[in-house]
Structures are given as C-alpha cells and as structure tokens.
Amino acid sequence: MIEQLWLIGIGTGSPEHITREGAKALREAAAVLLPRKGPGKDDLATLRLNILQDVGSPAQVLDFDMPVRDETLPYQARVAKWHDEIAQIWESTLAAAEVEGPVALLVWGDPGLYDSTLRIAGRLSPKPALRVVPGITALQALTAAHAVPFNTIDGSVCVTTGQQLRENGMPAGVETVLVMLDGQCSFQSLEERPLYIWWGAFLGMEEQLLRAGPLHEVGSGIVKLRAEARATHGWIMDTYMLRRTPD
Template sequence: MIELSLIGMGMGNPDHITRQGVAALNAADLILVPRKGADKADLADVRSQLCKELLTNPATRMVPFDMPVRDSADPDYQGGVNRWHDAIALLWLAAIKTHLPQGGRLALLVWGDPSLYDSTLRIAARLGQQLPLRVSVVPGITALQALTAAHAMALNEINAPVVITTGRHLRDHGWPPQASTVAVMLDGQCSFQHMSPEGITIWWGAYLGMPQQICISGPLAEVSGQILAQREAARAAHGWIMDTYLLRKSSVSIN
C-alpha cells in the first residue's frame, strides 16, 4: 500500500504551508521533487528549499524526477493533456518501484492547492489503477487567496457572482455571462490583452507571497501594457513566472 499525501505549498513561501502540511511532510518516507528543465530549475529549488526548512525527520528522503514536456502545439488539447498526465503517472510509478518497493508513505508538494486548477489528483487516479493507493489531500494557500490578500481586497462584490476560469477559456469564449468578477488561472498568454478593456479593472500578481512579488492593479486600458512588460522582464530574470489575476467589469448586470 502506498499512502500518498498531496500537500498544498501555496506560492512557495514556507509560511503558506499549514501545520498539517508540515506534519505530512515529516511523516513521509519519500518526497518526489519534479524538475522541469534547466531554464526552470528555480521551481525545483523552491520545493527543495521548503523541504530543507520544514523537514525534521532525517529518515525522509527527497528524490527528484524529470517532468515530461507537454506538446503545447498539439491541436488536440484535451488529448495532449491526458497523454502528458499518463507520462507523469508512469514516472511516479517508476520512482515508487525503485524507492518504495515494499510500500510506504509518499508526498508531493503542490503549488497553490491540489483542489483548485491542478491536475495532481487526476494523475494520482491513474496511479491508483496500477497499485494499492490511498490518497490524502492537505489544503494550502490558493493563488486566489494570495492574490486578494496582496491587493487587500475581497474576491467578490456584495451579492455578486464570481467565475473562476482559464486564460484559454476567456480568450476563446469571452466574458462569462452574469459574472461580476472573473478570476483567471493558468494564463501564460495574458488573455486580457485580447479583450475590450472598457469598464474593466484588473488586479494582477506574480510570485505572490515571495520576496520577488509583483502586484499591479488599475483600469485594464491603463495598466495592460505595464503588466505585459513587467511579466516579460520577470520571466527573463527568473526563468519562470507564476501569476494570476482578477477582472471586474463594472457594467455587468447581475439582475
């Protein structure tokens, strides 16, 4: 039996991991640390540094593995993502057979929270088809919590709906009907730049809760260019960027 703990690590700040998460890390026999290539080495370094700061159990081992690269040009988006998840599950399985052949406790740190726009649970479900598996989730600080905290704002307006969506969906389908506020996740293409900015305010943040945190807010028409420039510069400087944003459209009727 493999007992798999998926631990929300917030935005990478050790203070974003709950006491329950710290306990789950220290209870693990093995922690898998994904690597995404030399240009994103900082991502693995953040996980490794978190473990070094929070681990007190000398028996817990950290083992890196190289993440497969998803073909972003694949016209079959859904199928491409599923094939990518299949490949990741096989790497997990290989690591388990090598390092936990008799079973044990496995942990993975998940950016933000495993339950919100993350596929780790879907990958774990594939693993469960190959071996006896029990999965537990330790929630962490989500990107949306970190974003609203950084801007000292509430997620919603009074009695108004919020839609959480992806950049791809916003780009392909436009503003969600009846939404007063739109929270956008997984948007590497900055889809807000393809919208008519009239009446829209944006609250954008990157590296939330980290020393390199960047926050920009204001009318979309006025700050869109600034966000694009700062995002490009930060990505070049660090080799990676994780960002998210809220859009609020004052002219939306919710009646």
C-alpha cells in the first residue's frame, strides 16, 4: 500500500532542471518507481538514475516494465486501459518490496501539463496522500532554447495536441499555438499562411535539436530531421510552437 506518493517534475532532460525542492524531496523519499519503456529507450531510465545520483538520493529504486497500449481499441478506451494497467503494476511492485515511507516518481516535464501520472495515481486503492513538485515544462524549455516569448503583446496562447491540430486546424482568434504529443508532425496538415514555427527535440539534453522559420519553408526539413533523430536514438520527445505573425 502506498501511503504517500510524491510526483516530482524533473524537466526535459537536463539534470540542471531539477529544482531545490525536487532535489530535497528525492533525498527524503524511501523509494523511487522507475519505469522501463522497452528496447532502445534506456536513455530515459539512465537519465532518471543520473538525477538520483546527482542529488544524493538514498532511495530504493524499484524498476518496472511499462505495459504496451492496445492499439486495436479506440483512443479513449486504449488510454484508460493502459492507465489501469500501470496503476496495478505500481501496486504490485510496491507490495513486493514492502516499502515504508514516501514513494517518488520522477515525471518528465511537469506533472500538471499533458502528463498522465496524476490520473494514474487516482486509480490507486486506497488513494495515497499526493504531493506534487512542479518542474520545467517542454514549453518553457522550447521558448528558452529559441529565446522567444510565449505570447505577442496582449496576444492569446493555446496549448493543444497534434490530434487536435489535425482535426481542427489553428484555433480561431488565437495567435500562438503550442503543440504537444505529436508523433505525426501534424503541422503538415496546415495550409494557412503565414505561419511561423519553432521546433525542438531532446530539449535540455546534449542531443538537443532546434529549427525555426516560416512553416512552408522549414516544415519538410523538420519532418526529415525528426525521422532521422528517432531512428538514431530509438525514441524522440519533441514539441513546437506555431504563430500566425512572428514579432
């Protein structure tokens, strides 16, 4: 049984992203749940282990294999089933270890922005006392890497997903759109001009890749670069910002 569950945002890949609050929490945690995401994705586990070492955490590391989503199900049902399975794995992993004290999870980016960890935690029974330590988001890392602001003067900003962009296009009345969870480069479906894009992958890591420019000029190059990077590393995390009129 998990009595205390701490969800700690660790940023987008740089060990420097961990906050002092996050570092202190990791030193005080009794155990850390560490997901293993399959062949070719060991970098993600290694990064988390390096952070624990850097902050001097004595926590017991409990690794577990992430389940695979059932692609035959509709999207909402697929995700719900996947979350149920992850929650069950957390419970069985901790029951086998008999941990006493707070259990931590190192969450990529921030636990409150397009991350499912809080929803999975809500499936635990009995529900543990939750503590959330915020982290640097991919959106912050993206705009910092490109040295651009989120918004124009008095301009509105929308954060959405690749699926929403494909289905609905650029939202009406919004100058700036930040897109997450887009494995299909959904900006390819946009015919509107002018649109400007700022794209980044492996943000905060040594492998960081950045591209920016008018979408109709640089879009195809981003698609090619993304495919090459994913083939090289076996995985990729990227995000991008679109703006109707660049400053």
